[in-house]
Amino acid sequence: MPGEQDGEVSKMNILELQNINKFFGQGANRVHVLKGINLTVEKGDFVAIIGQSGSGKSTLMNIIGCLDTPTSGSYRINGIEAGKMDRDQLAELRSRTFGFIFQRYNLLTSLNARENAALPAIYLGMGAEERTQRAVELLKRLELGNKLRNKPNELSGGQQQRVSIARALMNGGEIILADEPTGALDSKSGEMVMEIIKGLHKQGHTIILVTHDSKIAAQASRIIEIKDGEIVSDERKTSDFYKIEEEVRKFKRSKLETFKYRFAESFSMSIHAILANKMRSLLTMLGIIIGIASVVSVVALGNASQAKIMEQINSMGTNTIDIMPGSGFGDMRSGKVKTLKVSDSDYLSKQGFIDNSTPSVSGSGTLVYGNTSSTAQLKGVGASFFDVKGHKIALGRIFTQDEVNNIASVVVIDHNTKKEVFADNPNPIGEIVIFNKKPLKIIGVTEEENNPGPRADAMNLWVPYTTAMYKINGSTDINTITVKISDKVNSQVAETSIENILTSLHGKKDFFMINSDSIKQTVESATNTMKFLIASIAVISLIVGGIGVMNIMLVSVTERTREIGIRMAIGAKQADILQQFLIEAILICLVGGFMGVALSLLIGFGFNTFSEEFGMIFSTASIVLALVCSTGIGIVFGYMPAKNASNLNPIDALASE
Ligand SMILES: Nc1ncnc2c1ncn2[C@@H]1O[C@H](COP(=O)(O)OP(=O)(O)OP(=O)(O)O)[C@@H](O)[C@H]1O
Ligand SMILES: [Mg+2]
Incomplete structure (x- = not known):
């Protein structure tokens, strides 16, 4: 309703400044820029602030727009003291109440006209589609319908200023603050911008315009002149107040959607x-x-x-403890101490926490087959040895407990032996070999070792430990007792138990242990x-x-x-x-x-x-x-x-x- 006056609205002071002072700088450089400014602005007014360069116009404008804070004094917006608001509330004011038009446009160079105009609505929590639509509408009204996708550097000064006006109106722009809006424009573009601003006044926007040009100021309803930070004149020319019809400033979204x-x-x-x-x-x-x-x-x-x-450690056998005679590897008498007996192994195998126990004796000797003769390692072991040590059978079988008990002349050979001695025979099971002049019948061949130790090509033979003792070595000394601990038992606890059991059997500790689990750990x-x-x-x-x-x-x-x-x-x-x-x-x-x-x-x-x-x-x-x-x-x-x-x-x- 252009021209329609509204007496009610005109009485409302939308902005009230009381004794506003602003200082810049510190100490000797301290300058008093605004000196006790008192000013009230009514809703729907069109105020021009005029004054010479350096008189403090922009400083005052920035305080009014809550971009800056006064050093002292009271500033109320719609009756609410600005000094008491926190930063978020001030941001909310800048978003919903004020619309800025700067002398140098201040558009974001990376965004096009439409995006620049739409920017304030983001901080209102408006969806992309809605805000783009509104931005396009505003730009079209400002005759920029054909420049929607142009970036600021592709627009003339006047066009950029109109984009910034659209941006100021995006969230409603109840109070439009324009600091030298025509300052950077030629006179024709300047006139166009002034026409738009006057139009906005007629639509009910409260306008505060800063200028040093008295011809521009003359188009406002009220002219305030400031000089050296003080208001020297305040003159009303017309009193046309209009009622705002904008709906946008009422825009509300849920917190979640806004976020x-x-x-x-x-x-x-x-x-x-x-x-x-x-x-x-x-x-x-x-x-x-x-x-x-x-x-x-x-x-x-x-x-x-x-x-x-x-993997290498696991190939040593899982969860086993080797018990050896003497006090340790360094024991000089190690080879000569004979403190372990088959009965120790038998006794241990009866313990609940031990799955099985196998004694072993070892020695090297000559292996003869046909006309080949080679050096081989022979180990006398129990039937459970293969399981404990994780040796797998490739051919034939391992020996049985009966064969151990009966001192049977049977032997399990390893992959190396088969390769060396039976190069041409894919299945040497049942063949007879001679070890240290004693005949032994081959009953099994083990698989090739995945992780052969340091003696990778040594030939290994396994016979029942009874056979090794009574038929081959002729002595009942054993070198090692290998114990497999039950999975449910902690290996440290098992080690201590074994130590206690054997120590009490022997009356003293005349053995030492190697725990594969502790090595692993x-x-x-x-x-x-x-x-x-x-x-x-x-x-x-x-x-x-x-x-x-x-x-x-x-x-x-x-x-x-x-x-x-x-x-x-x-x-x-x-x-x-x-x-x-x-x-x-x-x-x-x-x-x-x-x-x-x-x-x-x-x-x-x-x-x-x-x-x-x-x-x-x-x-x-x-x-x-x-x-x-x-x-x-x-x-x-x-x-x-x-x-x-x-x-x-x-x-x-x-x-x-
Ligand atoms: N950040 C600041 N630090 C120190 N002094 C400042 C600062 N900002 C402004 N001033 C000083 O305050 C005074 C008023 O500056 P202001 O920008 O308000 O003037 P103006 O009236 O807008 O001038 P113009 O018409 O040239 O834009 C000037 O003397 C200026 O040097
Ligand atoms: Mg200025």
């Missing part, structure tokens, strides 16, 4: 920022890539070597220590990578300080800014993390193809941990720069070049 749209915006801004500096982002990621790749690869290599060592803990050590070194490279990320984020914040200022001026809260930079840091680290994992998988693939000895073993846990780590690095090292950015004062951020 969703804001988060989506922060996310897409971060991607924008990363892609805008591809090379720089990649170089920053490189630190993370190398860090993650080295951690994951080192852990995989560690796993592989540990698995290899454990020792090796495991040694390799774990090694793995931890190398991984810590790799972690250092991760930290270095993280510092790189922090560095680049600090640069990014510095570069985009002005953008931060603009976003804050149109309603971004601290959390929005924090979120945007934090997401950016996390994204860089996470993408770097994924690339690092991919790189190490690639290294692993190459390694496993060329190395037959052993392959890298990747664990899902280490990969997940690596990705969690890289996200963590993003958060830890990105937080400080992001926090810095969000703590910026809107006016300081805006003033930066």
